[in-house]
Amino acid sequence: MxxxxxxxxxxxxxxxxxxxxxxxxxxxxxxxxxxxxxxxxxxxxxxxxxxxxxxxxxxxxxxxxxxxxxxxxxxxxxxxxxxxxxxxxxxxxxxxxxxxxxxxxxxxxxxxxxxxxxxxxxxxxxxxxxxxxxxxxxxxxxxxxxxxxxxxxxxxxxxxxxxxxxxxxxxxxxxxxxxxxxxxxxxxxxxxxxxxxxxxxxxxxxxxxxxxxxxxxxxxxxxxxxRRDPLTQLYNRYALERKLPDLINEINKVHPLSIIMVDIDNFKSINDLHGHLTGDEVIKRIAQIITAHTRNTDSAYRFGGDEILITLPKTDINLARAIAESLRKKISAYTLIEGNNLPMTSSFGVASLSEGEDWEHLVSRADQALYQAKQMGRNTVVTCSENPTLSAIYHASHHQHKAYEEAL
Incomplete structure (x- = not known):
């Protein structure tokens, strides 16, 4: 050396x-x-x-x-x-x-x-x-x-x-x-x-x-x-359009996929009567509730305005309805304090992926169910069956709600 x-x-x-x-x-x-x-x-x-x-x-x-x-x-x-x-x-x-x-x-x-x-x-x-x-x-x-x-x-x-x-x-x-x-x-x-x-x-x-x-x-x-919405810190529409098609492609026939469309009730009135800052607080509060009471495998996206879309991998229509009903109750239990108590409620549309269906049609069916929930008095969960023309109001049974709690 x-x-x-x-x-x-x-x-x-x-x-x-x-x-x-x-x-x-x-x-x-x-x-x-x-x-x-x-x-x-x-x-x-x-x-x-x-x-x-x-x-x-x-x-x-x-x-x-x-x-x-x-x-x-x-x-x-x-x-x-x-x-x-x-x-x-x-x-x-x-x-x-x-x-x-x-x-x-x-x-x-x-x-x-x-x-x-x-x-x-x-x-x-x-x-x-x-x-x-x-x-x-x-x-x-x-x-x-x-x-x-x-x-x-x-x-x-x-x-x-x-x-x-x-x-x-x-x-x-x-x-x-x-x-x-x-x-x-x-x-x-x-x-x-x-x-x-x-x-x-x-x-x-x-x-x-x-x-x-x-x-x-x-x-x-x-x-x-x-990929994040700056107000709610949820994923944004940009992230959804890239994630959901991949999620559908990856989903196995053995593992169902469901989505929930959430819309804040009377949101325009909240903005008109209490101002846009209060409206922003309402959106943030509901986003926090959804984040806190969904599973780690679920993802929430701000779809636009006051609409939030939740993806539920490996979740059938029954469990998805139970999750939506649980979220409805959690949200309606809160009030936003702004001088007076400001009640918060949301309507929910639920849909499950059909065989051979693309993500646009899946979202469209969930949106249709959400529209019917609004028409039926708000603060309601409506599910859309595989036939886009058929929908049914979900009345959560005790065993379904228990199944959701166990899933969390």
């Missing part, structure tokens, strides 16, 4: 430069954007990873406790903060950081011992390599196991970078164990020189991966905003 050599001082300077640039850049980015959990701590960790080698480069001009003990402690603490920040950023349990935090005082004591009591460069290399191997391998695991839905390719790039670095540190430990004692670290073997090169690659790779994941989150956020 001596046939090829790298300049450790130059590589050390590059680590300092890259770490500090990425750290400052990410800190400035954090200040200019909505706060991203874990990003500021990640930026600070890069700063520590850069400061450590800076102090390390002062070997020979400063006391050993400063250029060896403190410098390596700062580097270890920087890698520890990387792990901690990724647990926050990727929404992973912090218990993975507890063990490595307890290792820092132990490694600090070992560094002091092998610097001032029984000096040994070889022992110090083994101590820091073991710590870095543990923290980077845990960082790789945390990146993969995080619960936040980030861009997969960026996740794999970051976790792979940590895994390769941790594997190299493990190899470095094994190599050092069977090597002779070093007398001058700046002229160490190639494997120790490669540590600086791989550290540069790691800093660049994880910083780029972090920016990649943040950018993907922003893109997803913009896309989600395009």
């Amino acid at each position: 001596d046939s090829f050599s790298l300049d450790i001082r130059t590589l050390n300077f590059i680590i300092i430069l890259f770490s500090c640039i990425y750290s400052i850049g990410l800190l400035c980015y954090q200040r200019s954007q909505k706060e991203i959990p874990g990003l500021q701590l990640f930026a600070l960790s890069l700063l520590f990873i850069g400061i450590g080698p800076f102090f390390l480069g002062m070997r020979g001009t400063t006391p050993d406790w400063f250029s060896i003990v403190l410098a390596n402690t700062i580097i270890m603490f920087g890698f520890q903060l990387v792990l901690h920040s990724l647990c926050i950023f990727r929404n992973c349990s912090l218990r993975y950081t507890y063990f490595t935090y307890t290792c820092i005082p132990i490694t600090l004591s070992l560094f002091y011992y092998f610097t001032h009591v029984s000096p040994s460069i070889k022992a110090r290399i083994i101590v820091i390599s073991v710590f870095l191997a543990i923290t980077t391998l845990l960082s790789a695991f945390t990146t993969l196991k995080g619960r936040h839905k980030d861009l997969k390719i960026a996740i794999w790039m970051m976790s792979t970078s940590f895994f390769l670095y941790g594997s190299f540190m493990t190899l470095r430990v094994a190599w050092t164990l069977y090597s002779e004692e070093l007398h001058n670290f700046m002229y160490a073997e190639l494997i120790h020189q490669l540590t600086f090169l791989f550290s540069i690659i790691l800093v660049v790779a994880i910083s780029f991966s972090m920016l990649w994941m943040i950018n993907a989150r922003l893109v997803n956020s913009i896309y989600d905003l395009s």
Whole structure:
């Protein structure tokens, strides 16, 4: 390995430069954007990873406790903060950081011992390599196991970078164990020189991966905003027109699909008598009730104006009617306080997908049932049978309502 050599001082300077640039850049980015959990701590960790080698480069001009003990402690603490920040950023349990935090005082004591009591460069290399191997391998695991839905390719790039670095540190430990004692670290073997090169690659790779994941989150956020109604936070008509056809195509003959069309009763009168702000509050309140009292598999969309459409996968017409009746009761039990009690009621049209039917006809039949509910006095649930000309008022029976409650 001596046939090829790298300049450790130059590589050390590059680590300092890259770490500090990425750290400052990410800190400035954090200040200019909505706060991203874990990003500021990640930026600070890069700063520590850069400061450590800076102090390390002062070997020979400063006391050993400063250029060896403190410098390596700062580097270890920087890698520890990387792990901690990724647990926050990727929404992973912090218990993975507890063990490595307890290792820092132990490694600090070992560094002091092998610097001032029984000096040994070889022992110090083994101590820091073991710590870095543990923290980077845990960082790789945390990146993969995080619960936040980030861009997969960026996740794999970051976790792979940590895994390769941790594997190299493990190899470095094994190599050092069977090597002779070093007398001058700046002229160490190639494997120790490669540590600086791989550290540069790691800093660049994880910083780029972090920016990649943040950018993907922003893109997803913009896309989600395009599919959300800003008033109710329900999905909008744009999202419905893209989701419902796919849902119908995916539905199996064994699994029925039903929809509910909801319309607020006397909504125009509410706007005329109490103002549009009150009308907005009514829509928001009803949207909240629907969201709170539907299943996780159901989806609610603001269809237009005061109409809301609810999709019910794997739900037959009987259970769909029970759900609609339950929602009707929940809504009519609320009043919006605006000087006086303002009663809120809604009408419901229910339809179930027929074999070979497209989504336009399904929505049309639910809309027809809703229209009949309005004609029959409002605050009513009406179902539309497979024959578009036939409809029936639903009077919820006890066992159907119980079936719905169990489904929730």
